Every structure is written in C-alpha cells, then in structure tokens.
Amino acid sequence: MDIDELYETAVRMVAPGQGILAADESTRTITKRFETIGLESTADSRRDWREMLFRTEHAMNNRISGVILYDETLRQNAADGTPLVDLIKASGAVPGIKVDLGAKSLAGTDGQETITEGLDGLRDRLAEYYQLGARFAKWRAVIEVGRNGDESVPSQYCINTNVHALARYAMLCQENNIVPIVEPEVLMDGDHDIDRCYEVTEFTLKRLYQELFEQGVVLEGTILKPNMVIAGKLCQEQATREEVAELTVQCLMSTVPAAVPGIAFLSGGQSDEDATAHLNIINEGFDLPWPVTFSYGRALQAAPLKAWGGKAENVAAGQAAFNHRAEMNGLAALGEWKADLEDKAA
Numbered sequence: 001m002d003i004d005e006l007y008e009t010a011v012r013m014v015a016p017g018q019g020i021l022a023a024d025e026s027t028r029t030i031t032k033r034f035e036t037i038g039l040e041s042t043a044d045s046r047r048d049w050r051e052m053l054f055r056t057e058h059a060m061n062n063r064i065s066g067v068i069l070y071d072e073t074l075r076q077n078a079a080d081g082t083p084l085v086d087l088i089k090a091s092g093a094v095p096g097i098k099v100d101l102g103a104k105s106l107a108g109t110d111g112q113e114t115i116t117e118g119l120d121g122l123r124d125r126l127a128e129y130y131q132l133g134a135r136f137a138k139w140r141a142v143i144e145v146g147r148n149g150d151e152s153v154p155s156q157y158c159i160n161t162n163v164h165a166l167a168r169y170a171m172l173c174q175e176n177n178i179v180p181i182v183e184p185e186v187l188m189d190g191d192h193d194i195d196r197c198y199e200v201t202e203f204t205l206k207r208l209y210q211e212l213f214e215q216g217v218v219l220e221g222t223i224l225k226p227n228m229v230i231a232g233k234l235c236q237e238q239a240t241r242e243e244v245a246e247l248t249v250q251c252l253m254s255t256v257p258a259a260v261p262g263i264a265f266l267s268g269g270q271s272d273e274d275a276t277a278h279l280n281i282i283n284e285g286f287d288l289p290w291p292v293t294f295s296y297g298r299a300l301q302a303a304p305l306k307a308w309g310g311k312a313e314n315v316a317a318g319q320a321a322f323n324h325r326a327e328m329n330g331l332a333a334l335g336e337w338k339a340d341l342e343d344k345a346a
Helices: 003-013 027-035 045-052 057-064 071-077 082-092 120-130 156-175 193-212 242-253 271-285 299-307 312-333 339-345
Strands: 019-023 064-069 094-096 103-105 114-116 135-141 179-185 262-265 292-294
Touching: 003 064, 003 135, 003 179, 019 045, 019 299, 019 312, 027 045, 027 193, 045 057, 045 071, 045 082, 045 312, 057 064, 057 082, 057 312, 064 071, 064 082, 064 114, 064 135, 071 082, 071 094, 071 120, 082 094, 082 312, 114 135, 114 156, 120 156, 135 156, 156 179, 156 193, 179 193, 193 242, 193 262, 242 271, 262 271, 271 292, 271 299, 271 312, 271 339, 292 299, 292 312, 312 339
Parallel strands: 019 064, 019 292, 064 094, 094 135, 135 179, 262 292
Antiparallel strands: 103 114
C-alpha cells in the first residue's frame, strides 16, 4: 500500500470546482435508459454514448475530476481505436471502476433488505483493474427505509453487514493502491420524512467509520459518497432546499472524520436542478473541513441523453447539454451557482 499515491489520487478526485461522473451503469440499467430514447443497447451504442461524453472537452477538461466506469467500458476502445480510458486520462480526469456486483436479498429479512455482493475474487479483479488504468473504485451499499412508519427497516443487522462489506472492499482496494469510494446510500424512494432520513443516515455513517477504523482502512486514502439528508419522494411534506443543506451538513459534521480527503454526493433521484442547488447551498453557506462536491450519474446524463437521442447528428447537442450540467455542478461545488444560470441556458 502506497499511502502517498492513495492520498494524491483522492485529492485529485475532489479538486476545486470539479466532480465525478458516474458512468458505471450496468448493461441492464443502461438498456432501460436507452429504451427511453428508442435506442437498442449494444456494445457499440453503449460505447458511442460514453465516448460522446468523454470527448466533451469543456466538461471533461474543466469540471470532471474522475469517471466511474463499468467493467465493459474500462476495456472498450473508441470508434477510432483509442482506449476509452485513455480519453479520460487525456482530459486530466482519473479513471475509476465499479466493482460491486449489485444488491441481493439479505438472508433473514424476507426480501425486505439487501446486501451488496462482490467480495469473492475482488483482490484479483482489483489487481487487473489497476493494470487497465483504474485508480479508484466504487462500492454501493443500499439502505432502504421502511414505509408507513415501519422503523424496523433498516435493521441494525442490515446496516452492520453492509458497512462491514464496505470496509472489507476498501481495505482490498488500498492493498492494490486503488482509492475506495465508499457509498452507503440511504434511499429516498419511501414515504419517510427528512428527520427519519437524518436518523438512518447518521447511524449508518457512524457504523461505517467505526468499521473502517476496525479494519485498518486509511481514511486519508478514501472518498465518501453519501446521500443528502432528504425526505422520501413519497413523503407529503418535502423540506426546503435550505433545510436539506442544513441537516445534511449537520449530519456529516457529526459523523465524518476530518481526515477524509473529500465528500462527493450521489444525486439519488433528485431533479437535476435540486441536486445542483443543494450542493451549492452546502458549499456557499457552511465552513466545512473537507471539499464537498458531486458524483452524479443521472443528474449529469439525463439531459445529454435526451438531447443526443442515439443519433450521430445530435452529438453536438448532447455534448452541449453535458457541458451545461457539468458547468452548473462545478459552480455549485464552489458555492457559485445561481438559478438564473439555468434560465439563460433554457
């Protein structure tokens, strides 16, 4: 383990005004997204979509510090034969790789809760990924909140098993000089209010950092990718943007050690503008011990996907939409975003 290399990579990933593009959708997930634009999902169409993003010069050179890839993409070449990972490196961004194999039903919970799998064989996979150019990895743990006031979900059992797996993954990454992004996502799909989200997120993060410490993970070589503290989408009472930012900061300040080099939020199903606005308020309004930025997938890609539509003649439009969303979030990472910048682009 080279702690200096890990730290240097982590710092690059949270450079001022930049954030991480999550382009690690599984084949199944990207197939569903392509269906929304009437495009067949093939190895070539998936390559064309991602190549278009990686060749978007302004966004990649100025606002994207790292790209999370799917296994297929890490191994793919662009249409002209250039490895896609080399396109990312040429922009100055750090290539990364999703290494978990998805959330599966957690034994003993009657299918109500999940555990993320993928630890078997991970050491060897990470060694190969490093040789292929990846310098960071991502593992997502899924924490669902019970509906209709059911406080038995999530169970401590679910949280404990997931953060234990996150810590095991993180240690394996660091052994291979790969920075682990640890992503414990408290889902916003339910009907819970913002206070319940705070409670579950706080407990999850406290258990996560206890587990990381116990397993010897070097915090200076990690990045946290958390959810924001936000009410479930089905909750009748939605908090204001200011309340989301305040409670998110309060939760992070009480749980995340200052040794962590940076925090990169997931968007978690928020609208594009809400994800940007919340990030901006956090950076504009609070004095934080770590850089706080974005690691967005859909909130960066939905607009360019729609503009592109799977057609070669729309590449410029797709890239313009990606440039805009990357620019908006880059400004939010500096606390410099304004709502009227969205209006000017409309």
